[in-house]
Amino acid sequence: MITDAATGGLADGLRTWRTRRRVSQLELATRAGTTQRHVSFIESGRSTPGRSMIIRLAESLEVPIRERNRLLLAAGFAPAYPQSDLDDPQLAAVRTALDRVLHGHLPYPAVVVDRHGDLVSANAGFHMITRGVDPGLLTPPVSVPRVLLHPRGLAPRIVNIDEWAWHIIDGVQAESVRNPSDRLRRLAGELAEMAPPRPRRLPPHHLGFAVPLHLRTDDPDHPDLRLITTLTHFGTATDVTIAELRLEAFLPADETTSAALNDMVSW
Numbered sequence: 685m686i687t688d689a690a691t692g693g694l695a696d697g698l699r700t701w702r703t704r705r706r707v708s709q710l711e712l713a714t715r716a717g718t719t720q721r722h723v724s725f726i727e728s729g730r731s732t733p734g735r736s737m738i739i740r741l742a743e744s745l746e747v748p749i750r751e752r753n754r755l756l757l758a759a760g761f762a763p764a765y766p767q768s769d770l771d772d773p774q775l776a777a778v779r780t781a782l783d784r785v786l787h788g789h790l791p792y793p794a795v796v797v798d799r800h801g802d803l804v805s806a807n808a809g810f811h812m813i814t815r816g817v818d819p820g821l822l823t824p825p826v827s828v829p830r831v832l833l834h835p836r837g838l839a840p841r842i843v844n845i846d847e848w849a850w851h852i853i854d855g856v857q858a859e860s861v862r863n864p865s866d867r868l869r870r871l872a873g874e875l876a877e878m879a880p881p882r883p884r885r886l887p888p889h890h891l892g893f894a895v896p897l898h899l900r901t902d903d904p905d906h907p908d909l910r911l912i913t914t915l916t917h918f919g920t921a922t923d924v925t926i927a928e929l930r931l932e933a934f935l936p937a938d939e940t941t942s943a944a945l946n947d948m949v950s951w
Contacts, residue, residue: 693729693758694726694732694733694738694755694758694759695726695727695728695729697751697754697755697758698726698727698738698741698745698755699727701742701745701747701751701755702727702745704861705745705746707744707745709723709724709727712741712744712745715744716737716740716741716743716744717740718737718740718741723741726741732759733759735756735759735761735764738752738755738756738759738761739752739756739764742755748862748863748927748928749765749921749922749924749927750765750767750799750863750924750927750928751863751864752764752765753765753767753924765922765923765924765927766922766923766924767923767924767925768923768924768925768926769925770804770925775923775925775926778926782796782804782805782929782931783805785931786805786806786807786931787807789807789809789933790807790808790809790949791808791809791945791946791948791949792809792911792933792934792935792936792945793806793807793809793810793812793813793911793933793934793945794806794807794809794810794931794932794933794934795807795810795828795931795932796929796930796931796932797828797929797930797932798925798928798929798930799859799863799865799868799928800827800865800867800868800871801827801828801829801830801856801859801868801871802825802826802827802828803824803825803826803827803828804929808949808950809934809945809949810934812948812949813838813899813901813909813934814831814837814838815902816841816902817831817836817837817838818834818836818837820836821834821836821837827871828932829852829853829855829856829871829875830871830874830875832852833845833849833852833853833875833878833879834878835878838899839878841899841900841901842897842898842899842900843898843899843900843908844895844896844897844898845879845880846879846880846881846882846883847883847895848895848896848897848898849875849878849879849880850879850882850883851895852875853872853875853876853879856868856871856872856875857869857872860872863928895912896910896911896912896937897909897910897911897912897913897934898910899911901944901948903944903948905944905947906944906947906948908940908941909936909941909944909945910936910937910938910940910941911934911935911936911937911941912934912935912936912937913932913933913934913935914932914933914935915930915931915932916930916931916933917929917930917931
């Protein structure tokens, strides 16, 4: 399992990513506009490709751009993709766009998280549903999956915690495969220890297309919320930091929840 392409060199890194994506040498060669023989020589270490070929191969395998940089470094090339700090003045337009998107989701909860699920920004809707969460869980860096599933987080208020917990855990595990990270793998293990046993069959109250979050509130006028989640990311980003950001929005699963959030959230 690749966590740093430099440890095994370019050949091992490329072969591991191709195996991970379940792509044959011939299919990769076709996608990248080269020959199977060339791909085979690269993976065996008999040929050292140029910088542009490494980028083409990585793009063809949908390798995350952080890992593309590592493949380039393993081959002796400088990284092709910058990694900026979100506080960098050059990213002011991105921060403004994120703030607008978060505000645009109100009164519905929404967050922006990084590759590890740590909170980057949140709107008033998210702050509303996390009222009462242990302040220690809301001290930066805030792990959103941990806030959702921790016994001192939202877990005691999630009616369908047995199914929803595994929805979150499976998502973290899938992300650790797409973007290799020991930290994500450890987080998935931690969350699994908190979760109840995985349901053997789909509960009868699921929506048919998504697992809802059935959340109890402390508002006597609106005791229950039913939410579904959507994920959005910057699909064409060329900066590592921006490419790894994800927007997670909690949308109402019914009109009752929609009306409740309109009443409960100040915006």
